[in-house]
Amino acid sequence: xxxxxxxxxxxxxxxxxxxxxxxxxxxxxxxxxxxxxxxxxxxxxxxxxxxxxxxxxxxxxxxxxxxxxxxxxxxxxxxxxxxxxxxxxxxxxxxxxxxxxxxxxxxxxxxxxxxxxxxxxxxxxxxxxxxxxxxxxxxxxxxxxxxxxxxxxxxxxxxxxxxxxxxxxxxxxxxxxxxxxxxxxxxxxxxxxxxxxxxxxxxxxxxxxxxxxxxxxxxxxxxxxxxxxxxxxxxxxxxxxxxxxxxxxxxxxxxxxxxxxxxxxxxxxxxxxxxxxxxxxxxxxxxxxxxxxx
Amino acid sequence: xxxxxxxxxxxxxxxxxxxxxxxxxxxxxxxxxxxxxxxxxxxxxxxxxxxxxxxxxxxxxxxxxxxxxxxxxxxxxxxxxxxxxxxxxxxxxxxxxxxxxxxxxxxxxxxxxxxxxxxxxxxxxxxxxxxxxxxxxxxxxxxxxxxxxxxxxxxxxxxxxxxxxxxxxxxxxxxxxxxxxxxxxxxxxxxxxxxxxxxxxxxxxxxxxxxxxxxxxxxxxxxxxxxxxxxxxxxxxxxxxxxxxxxxxxxxxxxxxxxxxxxxxxxxxxxxxxxxxxxxxxxxxxxxxxxxxxxxxxxx
Numbered sequence: 001x002x003x004x005x006x007x008x009x010x011x012x013x014x015x016x017x018x019x020x021x022x023x024x025x026x027x028x029x030x031x032x033x034x035x036x037x038x039x040x041x042x043x044x045x046x047x048x049x050x051x052x053x054x055x056x057x058x059x060x061x062x063x064x065x066x067x068x069x070x071x072x073x074x075x076x077x078x079x080x081x082x083x084x085x086x087x088x089x090x091x092x093x094x095x096x097x098x099x100x101x102x103x104x105x106x107x108x109x110x111x112x113x114x115x116x117x118x119x120x121x122x123x124x125x126x127x128x129x130x131x132x133x134x135x136x137x138x139x140x141x142x143x144x145x146x147x148x149x150x151x152x153x154x155x156x157x158x159x160x161x162x163x164x165x166x167x168x169x170x171x172x173x174x175x176x177x178x179x180x181x182x183x184x185x186x187x188x189x190x191x192x193x194x195x196x197x198x199x200x201x202x203x204x205x206x207x208x209x210x211x212x213x214x215x216x217x218x219x220x221x222x223x224x225x226x227x228x229x230x231x232x233x234x235x236x237x238x239x240x241x242x243x244x245x246x247x248x249x250x251x252x253x254x255x256x257x258x259x260x261x262x263x264x265x266x267x268x269x270x271x272x273x274x275x276x277x278x279x280x281x282x283x284x285x286x287x288x289x290x291x292x293x294x
Numbered sequence: 295x296x297x298x299x300x301x302x303x304x305x306x307x308x309x310x311x312x313x314x315x316x317x318x319x320x321x322x323x324x325x326x327x328x329x330x331x332x333x334x335x336x337x338x339x340x341x342x343x344x345x346x347x348x349x350x351x352x353x354x355x356x357x358x359x360x361x362x363x364x365x366x367x368x369x370x371x372x373x374x375x376x377x378x379x380x381x382x383x384x385x386x387x388x389x390x391x392x393x394x395x396x397x398x399x400x401x402x403x404x405x406x407x408x409x410x411x412x413x414x415x416x417x418x419x420x421x422x423x424x425x426x427x428x429x430x431x432x433x434x435x436x437x438x439x440x441x442x443x444x445x446x447x448x449x450x451x452x453x454x455x456x457x458x459x460x461x462x463x464x465x466x467x468x469x470x471x472x473x474x475x476x477x478x479x480x481x482x483x484x485x486x487x488x489x490x491x492x493x494x495x496x497x498x499x500x501x502x503x504x505x506x507x508x509x510x511x512x513x514x515x516x517x518x519x520x521x522x523x524x525x526x527x528x529x530x531x532x533x534x535x536x537x538x539x540x541x542x543x544x545x546x547x548x549x550x551x552x553x554x555x556x557x558x559x560x561x562x563x564x565x566x567x568x569x570x571x572x573x574x575x576x577x578x579x580x581x582x583x584x585x586x587x588x589x590x591x592x593x594x
Contacts, residue, residue: 110401174438176434176436176438177438177440177441179396179399179434179438180434180438180440180500180503181440181451182396182399182427183394183396183427183431183432183434183504184427184428184431184451184452184503184504184507185424185425185426185427185428185452185507186424186451186452187424194451194454195440195442195451198442199440199441199442201442291441291442
């Protein structure tokens with residue numbers, strides 16, 4: 001067999017063109033799909049921006065909303081209300097979620113850990129309207145709506161997000177670090193506080209911020225638990241509070257075009273808030289990964 | 295708990311003849327000596343090399359049903375370096391991890407038999423595991439400084455829980471860094487991150503961290519396997535300096551390293567102790583054929 005004959009094995013055997021075509025097709029279609037995803041985000045942000053920016057003003061941000069149908073007011077009460085409702089929800093969900101994650105990754109036997117993870121995934125999949133109805137039945141029916149009831153509903157939605165992301169992050173902390181701490185005679189709980197949690201801090205913060213961003217726009221549970229509120233700037237969580245999602249919902253139901261523009265402006269505020277939280281969360285996560293050598 | 299009964303030690307090499315008290319090493323620092331609750335809690339600050347003798351009696355270790363260490367009886371003498379050699383998976387690391395009770399941290403792992411530190415059984419149910427690990431320090435294969443801590447905080451990490459004063463922390467951190475031969479290289483960056491150091495420096499930082507709690511025994515599990523030859527040499531020199539202060543047990547894959555640093559060498563195979571002897575004998579005229587085959591590179 002001479003050289004030319006043996007190299008003949010390297011030559012096209014008839015399907016090379018077809019294979020190249022298939023290869024191009026696959027890479028092209030996946031590129032298009034990726035562009036489409038980005039385009040959807042750009043279109044959403046773009047349309048919210050173009051339709052909402054007109055109504056945006058200092059006055060809009062600093063004045064409480066007027067009576068129904070009155071579009072001379074702003075959304076200061078909704079911004080403050082969302083801050084209070086989401087803040088209380090975070091205060092409830094983040095510590096509990098962290099402890100759940102710490103329990104499952106550091107202390108629970110494997111089988112229980114898996115079971116808890118599964119339950120959290122199920123909880124994460126529960127439609128938020130169901131959570132809203134649950135809290136409505138628990139706290140609102142026979143009583144009245146309140147910011148606190150809204151917080152409880154949002155906390156239930158946050159809990160699995162916080163716990164699952166914290167689990168993932170804690171599992172990334174290298175075992176060698178815990179081993180080093182144990183070998184120094186540092187007790188288990190102290191290793192957790194001094195070594196594991198500080199190492200994972202960035203990632204834990206990321207999960208919490210993402211959970212906050214996720215529930216800041218939740219509407220369905222708030223319609224049931226915290227949507228009939230009084231006038232002016234309310235700050236008492238025992239009463240129903242205004243919120244940005246509810247403002248968007250109610251303004252968009254209004255027949256007046258000015259109210260629609262206001263809804264777009266409020267949507268713009270919400271979307272900017274969520275984007276900023278996401279960007280901050282990403283930055284913390286990048287720092288945390290670097291620290292863990294990932 | 296009289297720990298000085300030479301007859302009871304299955305020492306493979308002769309006992310250190312003069313019980314040299316080296317006052318300059320760790321002078322004035324309290325000894326961290328484990329004791330059983332109720333018995334004497336502290337020993338005087340004397341630094342006699344009578345302490346730090348480790349003895350294994352019929353040690354067996356398992357991972358689930360895998361019998362990794364099989365009935366090993368062996369002594370490690372204070373002020374000596376003992377190297378443990380043998381092919382991968384022969385139970386070297388597992389055996390060493392039984393000495394500071396790290397073996398049991400792995401799920402499904404357990405051990406039987408006795409490990410005596412100066413005559414005290416470390417597996418006695420009344421023993422505080424945390425105290426064991428402070429008396430028996432460990433350095434791992436890959437340098438693992440705590441990534442969130444500065445150089446100096448890494449060194450004093452094990453000390454901080456004792457409630458030592460700031461000044462004492464600083465002083466002992468300083469001493470540990472000098473002891474690990476790292477002080478000159480890091481004195482200007484004590485507050486910098488520990489993970490910012492080179493690999494060899496990080497490993498010496500880990501040695502300093504282990505020394506800072508003033509252990510009697512230092513276990514080194516292939517401490518140079520992730521390091522370049524220069525950094526390795528630096529660690530080997532350090533081992534020679536440290537053996538005056540602590541009993542050193544080093545697991546190594548590198549037979550030249552064992553020959554360079556160890557007074558005594560232990561050869562293990564398939565979880566069993568094959569041969570123990572003075573290092574030069576193990577490498578030049580071993581008694582067991584398997585040892586000879588291994589040290590001449592016929593397998594492993």
